[in-house]
Amino acid sequence: MARLPRLTLADQPHHVIQRGNNRQAVFIDRADREMLLGLLGENAARFGIALHAYVLMDNHFHLLATPSSADGLPQWMQAIGRRYVRYFNDRHGRSGTLWEGRYKSALIQTDRYLLACMAYIDLNPVRAGIAAEARDYPWSSHAHYAGLRHDKLLTPHPLYWALGNTPFAREAAYADLVRAGVPATDQAELTEATLHGWAVGDRDFLESLQKATPRRVLKARPGRPPAAQS
Numbered sequence: 744m745a746r747l748p749r750l751t752l753a754d755q756p757h758h759v760i761q762r763g764n765n766r767q768a769v770f771i772d773r774a775d776r777e778m779l780l781g782l783l784g785e786n787a788a789r790f791g792i793a794l795h796a797y798v799l800m801d802n803h804f805h806l807l808a809t810p811s812s813a814d815g816l817p818q819w820m821q822a823i824g825r826r827y828v829r830y831f832n833d834r835h836g837r838s839g840t841l842w843e844g845r846y847k848s849a850l851i852q853t854d855r856y857l858l859a860c861m862a863y864i865d866l867n868p869v870r871a872g873i874a875a876e877a878r879d880y881p882w883s884s885h886a887h888y889a890g891l892r893h894d895k896l897l898t899p900h901p902l903y904w905a906l907g908n909t910p911f912a913r914e915a916a917y918a919d920l921v922r923a924g925v926p927a928t929d930q931a932e933l934t935e936a937t938l939h940g941w942a943v944g945d946r947d948f949l950e951s952l953q954k955a956t957p958r959r960v961l962k963a964r965p966g967r968p969p970a971a972q973s
Contacts, residue, residue, distance in 0.1 A: 748958055749816075749817055749848065749940065749958075750848070750849075750850050750940055750941070750942060750956065750958050750960060751810065751813050751814075751815075751816045751817060751848070751850065752813055752850060752952075752955065752956065753810060753811055753812050753813050753815070754809060754810075754811065755809065755810075755850050755851075755853070756795065756807060756808070756809045756850070756851050756853055756857055756860070756900070757807070757808055757809070757810070757816055757848050757849065757850050757851065758805070758806070758807055758848065758849045758851055758860050758863075758864075758933060758936075758937050758943075759805065759806040759807070759808065759816070759820065759846055759847070759848045759937070760803060760804070760805055760846065760847045760848070760937050760938070761803060761804055761806075761820070761824070761842060761843075761846040761847070762802065762803040762842070762843040762847075763802040763803060763841060763842065763843060764840050764841060764842060764843045765843070766802050766843075767802060767841075768801045768802050769801075769802055769803065769804070769831070769841060769842075770799055770800075770801055770802075771835060774834075775831065775834075776799050776882050778827065778830055779799060779804070779823070779827055780797075780799070780896060782822075782823045782826055782827055783797070783806070783823060783896060784895070784896045786819050786822045786823055787808075787819065787896070789819075789822070790810070790812075790815045790816075790818045790819040790822070791810060791811035791812055791815045792808050792809070792810050792811070792815055792816065792819050793808060793809045793810075793811075793898035793900075794806065794807075794808045794896055794897055794898060795807045795808060795809065795857075795861065795884075795897065795898060795899065795900050795903075796860070796861045796864045796865070796883075796884045796888075796897070797864065797883060797884050797896075798864045798865065798867045798868065798880070798882065798883035798884070798885075799882040799883070800867060800868070800871065800882075805863075805864045805867060806864075807857070807860050807861060807864060809898075809900070816848070820846050824842060824846070827841075828840075828841045828842070847937050847938050847939075847940065848937060848940065849933065849936035849937040849940065849941060849942060849943050850942045850943070850952070850960075851933070851936075851942070851943045851944065852942075852943060852944030852945065852948040853900075853902065854902070855944055855945055855948070856929065856932075856933065856943050856944065857900055857902050858902055858903070858917075858920060859925050859926075859929045859933070860933055861884075861888070861903075861917075861921075862920055862921045862923075862924070862925050863925045863929070863930055863933050864883065864884070865877040865883055865884070865885040865921050866921065866924065866925065867883070868880035868883065876922075877889075877921050877922075878891060878918070884896075884897055885921065888903065888913075888914065888917045888918075889914055889917060889918045889921075890910065890911070890914035890915075890918075903917065906920075939962065941960060941961055941962055942960040942961065949961060
């Protein structure tokens with residue numbers, strides 16, 4: 744079966760996952776992580792990408808980003824992926840593929856899922872058991888939004904600005920949101936949709952989205968289509 748084209752639209756947030764081949768490590772040390780972050784920032788400007796959130800784990804990474812054009816996201820990821828593989832192979836004396844095929848992505852409903860997706864990304868190290876709290880992990884965007892450091896890579900989404908009228912209020916509200924966690928249903932929907940390339944949102948959002956693209960936005964129902972009535 745031919746795979747579907749990517750579901751990417753301009754001015755819509757997308758959750759992205761890129762994994763190492765066979766779950767192998769794609770970051771060995773600090774220098775590797777700093778290299779990828781540098782590539783993210785350099786190419787975001789080049790391809791018109793607003794990066795809202797990220798986390799770099801050992802064998803994969805997550806991004807939340809809004810492209811200004813339909814082609815921006817795939818071009819961004821391709822440029823980053825190719826350059827990083829050359830760097831990683833040269834630095835670590837290896838050859839061959841690094842990534843587990845194409846990156847995975849899901850287009851998400853902004854008002855319903857954007858902040859939940861940010862918290863989902865921040866909490867990856869906690870779910871993996873390598874950090875007690877999101878604030879303890881240095882390789883994510885959480886520290887920026889919680890007021891612990893400034894991260895020039897990031898473009899805060901308007902929904903983050905709406906969390907409070909002052910920096911302190913926004914930072915406190917966001918930290919509370921992350922501490923509260925992501926509901927299991929939201930977490931499952933974000934994971935499933937991203938790994939399979941679908942959209943995440945309520946019925947009205949998905950119906951509206953389907954009108955904007957010929958590409959199917961939801962998984963097809965199992966079974967054969969009903970026979971035409973004569």
